[in-house]
Amino acid sequence: MADDDWKDMGAVWQDKKSDVDISALAKNIEKKTRLMRFCFFAEAAICVFGIGWGISWMFGRGHETAQVGVGLAFFIFSVVGLYLAWWSRKDAWHAASGTPLEELKSARKRAQAGVRYAVVNLWFITPGFFLMVYTLWSVWHSSDKTPADETRVIATAAVFSIALVTTFLWALWYRKKRLREVTALDQVIREMEE
Amino acid sequence: MKQKQDQLFREVLDAHGPMLGRIAASYEHDPDLRNDLLQEMAFALWRGLPKFEERSSLKTFVARIAHYRGASHVAKEVRQPGTDVLDSEEAENMPAPDIEVSNKIDRDKLMVAVRKLPLKLSQVATLALEGFEAREVAEALGISANNAAVRLNRAKDLLRKELRHG
Numbered sequence: 001m002a003d004d005d006w007k008d009m010g011a012v013w014q015d016k017k018s019d020v021d022i023s024a025l026a027k028n029i030e031k032k033t034r035l036m037r038f039c040f041f042a043e044a045a046i047c048v049f050g051i052g053w054g055i056s057w058m059f060g061r062g063h064e065t066a067q068v069g070v071g072l073a074f075f076i077f078s079v080v081g082l083y084l085a086w087w088s089r090k091d092a093w094h095a096a097s098g099t100p101l102e103e104l105k106s107a108r109k110r111a112q113a114g115v116r117y118a119v120v121n122l123w124f125i126t127p128g129f130f131l132m133v134y135t136l137w138s139v140w141h142s143s144d145k146t147p148a149d150e151t152r153v154i155a156t157a158a159v160f161s162i163a164l165v166t167t168f169l170w171a172l173w174y175r176k177k178r179l180r181e182v183t184a185l186d187q188v189i190r191e192m193e194e
Numbered sequence: 195m196k197q198k199q200d201q202l203f204r205e206v207l208d209a210h211g212p213m214l215g216r217i218a219a220s221y222e223h224d225p226d227l228r229n230d231l232l233q234e235m236a237f238a239l240w241r242g243l244p245k246f247e248e249r250s251s252l253k254t255f256v257a258r259i260a261h262y263r264g265a266s267h268v269a270k271e272v273r274q275p276g277t278d279v280l281d282s283e284e285a286e287n288m289p290a291p292d293i294e295v296s297n298k299i300d301r302d303k304l305m306v307a308v309r310k311l312p313l314k315l316s317q318v319a320t321l322a323l324e325g326f327e328a329r330e331v332a333e334a335l336g337i338s339a340n341n342a343a344v345r346l347n348r349a350k351d352l353l354r355k356e357l358r359h360g
Contacts (some may be wrong), residue, residue: 005354009304009323009353010322012301012304013216013304014216014325022207022211025207025211025233026203026236027241029203030200030235030239032233032237033237047269099336101335101336101337103265104269182267185269187263191314
């Protein structure tokens, strides 16, 4: 008798009509998969272009120190960008194959890696800023600079300043978000292990 | 290869989509967030299907992925377990019921009661309500059969008490 009411509950539970539109869900997933692929390849293509552009600045303009610096900065940013394009998606592309608890522990590791990544970004921003100032200052004061070089320095300074400030704010926000996830995951894992 | 995966995915969704929907509902009451969670579950399923090795039933595999994503969702949304969670002590203090739970169980009340359970109990409860045997519950959640049976008994007690007094 004890389980009779449980059987009733099971019947009621399974009788609950799902409002899931299976066809729409399947189409959505296929669309999402295509979009993710497209975005990844678009970002990767931009980064590869940036790498090429950085290399051309490093080796294609008479090897002046300042130009090599700008080229190197672009090269590094593009390589990091390419890595990020992959890294930011690996969580979503990760195929779950373990138990829920194992997967949660794995999710915690990824969240912790995210915190470390944000901290590394915050550490790199200060030397990145000084490298930019030094490089642009060198170009601005080089003896054989042309008006085109001046325009290029202003444009580069604007782009880099926006990029650095954005990266700084993003890293602060991302670190906080991932830390919150680590705390919440710890709580869920503890509860599951009890 | 990809076409085969797409076709298998659609077949699995046709067969187990309603279960996915119910499991998603057991984690999230907000319709928009629930829909997001369902999308995440379906996406994880699409990614995970090629790894299915038939060591367990497909239904168990689907439920495992759904619960993994559900648990991650709880963490991601920083849901604080304990805000409206029914615990054993609380249930113990409820007056003893003098009637059996009738078969006129309200579906929505049942869903709410399942959501109130602590995570590890709500997971076994949803699987048992889906018709999983204790062994299959253990397989889906990666816990021992004994542990699954103990959790299931606690979940049943708490649910019965909540439905009588909730």
